[in-house]
Amino acid sequence: MSAAPQPRSLFGEILDWMLAPLLLIWPISVALTWLVAQGISARPYDRELGEMARNLGLQVATESARGTQNKARYALSAEAAALLRADESDTVYYQVLGLRGEYLSGDQALPVPQADASIQPWDLQFRDDEISGESVRVAYLWVAPEGQTGANRTMLVQVAETLGKRSRLTNEIIKGVILPQFVILPLAVLLVWLALARGIAPLNELQRRIRRRESSDLSPIDEGRVPDEVAPLVRAINDLLARLDQSISSQKHFLADAAHQLKTPLAGLRTQAEFAQREIDEGRSSPSELKRSLQQIALSSQRAAHMVNQLLAMARAEDKxxxxxxxxxxxxxxxxxxxxxxxxxxxxxxxxxxxxxxxxxxxxxxxxxxxxxxxxxxxxxxxxxxxxxxxxxxxxxxxxxxxxxxxxxxxxxxxxxxxxxxxxxxxxxxxxxxxxxxxxxxxxxxxxxxxxxxxxxxxxxxxxxxxxxxxxxxxxxxxxxxxxxxxxxxxxxxxxxxx
Structure with missing residues (x-):
């Protein structure tokens, strides 16, 4: 046998439906914030990394135009190399490859772009890669020296940087956005709770008004003192009260009529019984008179029994x-x-x-x-x-x-x-x-x-x-x-x- 369903709290159900989406959206908001923070933190560093790659590309193009074959010409000066490595939090790599893809200067461990990558001279591009198992951000471009034409007559210039500063900036942005939410979220829950408590207060007042009523008070409930959303329910209750009042009035009228109708046969029974008893006490009763009294008693009892049977039949017919x-x-x-x-x-x-x-x-x-x-x-x-x-x-x-x-x-x-x-x-x-x-x-x-x-x-x-x-x-x-x-x-x- 299945257990009876437990009554549900309207307050708790509304609160669940309001807080559940809020708690579900919050981790989604954290994930989106992290993605946006990554994009925001990457822009300034990508811009700086791209400028370094472009400047190095201009230097390589200038040296190539002079027609020298000295590979040392494509290497950064000691001061420039020291400047690249001046950042204590990140490591900067660079690489220059010749027209035939031969290594000219820089870090040989820096990976080259994929073979199917499109070659557009002086088009600065970015990619994510790894050097010795460490993630780096790479800015690269194909440099076309003066006098050289065609996609196969370009040199590759790459500058890579580890992601330390980017990660720190991303974390700072996330902290700046998420930490206030730890304060805002409980405050939002509290405000929702208070708003629900205030919104459901008219229902509690309606409940108290109904509980204070006498059991005999079937007058309609005042619809003007309830919220619009509850007014249909109150109208339905008023309709039920009106039908109940009519039903009770009909029952009272029916019982009054039934009692009145039963009085006649019962009074006849009592009268005939008292008459027969008085005749017997006075010694004036004859068998014929006694028989007549008994017949009247039987007739009255038959009427009363018929009335009771009809009342039971009426009650049975009205039982829905x-x-x-x-x-x-x-x-x-x-x-x-x-x-x-x-x-x-x-x-x-x-x-x-x-x-x-x-x-x-x-x-x-x-x-x-x-x-x-x-x-x-x-x-x-x-x-x-x-x-x-x-x-x-x-x-x-x-x-x-x-x-x-x-x-x-x-x-x-x-x-x-x-x-x-x-x-x-x-x-x-x-x-x-x-x-x-x-x-x-x-x-x-x-x-x-x-x-x-x-x-x-x-x-x-x-x-x-x-x-x-x-x-x-x-x-x-x-x-x-x-x-x-x-x-x-x-x-x-x-x-x-x-x-």
């Missing part, structure tokens, strides 16, 4: 979770079973109770619903029809299946007095009973029918079975209740699971 447990239901089978259950009662009133429609085996359509609730719906419709149909009347339960497989229609019609159009909406209200009738009912049956129908995504329609005639002596119009359920084809249903 109970109604959500659904399966495929054969509506014809439920209708036939219900009719059979009411046959004895119909025979007592000499009412012709019958069923019309598809047989159980021949039924090809099913209804997705709760079997107990649908059975309760049919029972209440039949019970209501038997209550209002006079002796010798007719009650018909009908199930009609759509040949296109879209709906299954349930109809219960009777030959009773019918219901005027002005009262057809009222009869579905709890505890309402039509005026002018002497029927002893609970007034909950049709309310239960409507609630179950709505739970199954459909409505109950009510009309007359026959045309109303104002003249006396004609047949009563009767009442027809019709419910259209969404159908499911039996052929399209999945096979039952094998246990």
């Amino acid at each position: 979770e109970h109604a959500a447990r659904r399966s495929m239901v054969n509506l014809s089978g439920l209708a036939i079973e219900t009719v059979r259950d009411f046959v004895p009662r119909a025979m007592e009133k000499r009412i012709d109770l019958g069923y019309e429609g598809a047989e159980i085996a021949a039924s090809q359509l099913r209804v997705l619903g709760h079997p107990l609730l649908i059975r309760e719906l049919i029972r209440n419709l039949v019970d209501n029809a038997l209550l209002y149909t006079p002796n010798g009347g007719t009650v018909t339960v009908r199930v009609v299946e759509d040949p296109f497989g879209q709906v299954v229609v349930l109809q219960v019609e009777d030959s009773g007095p019918g219901i005027p159009e002005s009262e057809r909406e009222k009869v579905f209200q709890p505890f309402y009973r039509a005026l002018g009738t002497e029927v002893d009912g609970s007034g909950l049956g049709l309310a239960i029918v409507r609630e179950i129908a709505q739970q199954h995504g459909t409505e109950v329609t009510l009309d007359d079975t026959r045309e109303r005639r104002p003249s006396p002596g004609h047949e009563t119009p009767g009442a027809r209740f019709t419910i259209r359920f969404q159908a499911q084809s039996q052929q399209a249903l999945p096979p039952p699971a094998q246990e």
Whole structure:
């Protein structure tokens, strides 16, 4: 069994989403700073190194123009060589190669450019290389002596320098940029924390306002005192409070009506019991009178039991979770079973109770619903029809299946007095009973029918079975209740699971 998810802190989640990118970007910023610092530190030293190479190239070109073959002419003077090596932190190398690539002067260990490097006279170029395992920065150019033409008539001049000064300058730049960030980063985290705490304060205030409310206070929350981002949530809560208030008011009204309706049979029970006891005490009771009192007690207890059963059925119909447990239901089978259950009662009133429609085996359509609730719906419709149909009347339960497989229609019609159009909406209200009738009912049956129908995504329609005639002596119009359920084809249903 999986563990229940732990509640998450909105404050902590927002803080994580704000700090995580900040902490992720910080090392990227350090790497980018290092790359930029390398570029910045290299520029001035590359410029100085290039000037040295260019000056040496000019000297080599001048000596070559004089036509001398003395290699010592291409060597730096003692003063110039001493100047190159005056830097205590870095070592400077130089090299001069002749027209045929022969060594003329300088450091022989200095590598030459790659063979596929382009040769452009007097084009100063830079590369990174190594001398004796030590990294150096090399500035080189091809020198074309006066009177010499062609790419093969050039001399190579190279000046190389180790990277000590560059590394130190790079480190200084990184320190100057990164060290303040060690102060700025905690300060930024603190400011984010304070900003979040201040931003979430209205939520805490809203929480305190709700906690201070009485359990009976279902008035709407003031939306003007909450941030715009929270206003939709507050509106949803206000909508829930309004529906909850309406539901509680309906329940209170329902309980008050139920208590009032139960008073009558309970009062009758008590009255008949006290009357029978008084007659026995006074010695005036006869078997016939005692039997009559017991019959009244039985009738009152039957009314009370019927009222309690109807109340339980109403509560069951309003239970959304109970109604959500659904399966495929054969509506014809439920209708036939219900009719059979009411046959004895119909025979007592000499009412012709019958069923019309598809047989159980021949039924090809099913209804997705709760079997107990649908059975309760049919029972209440039949019970209501038997209550209002006079002796010798007719009650018909009908199930009609759509040949296109879209709906299954349930109809219960009777030959009773019918219901005027002005009262057809009222009869579905709890505890309402039509005026002018002497029927002893609970007034909950049709309310239960409507609630179950709505739970199954459909409505109950009510009309007359026959045309109303104002003249006396004609047949009563009767009442027809019709419910259209969404159908499911039996052929399209999945096979039952094998246990």
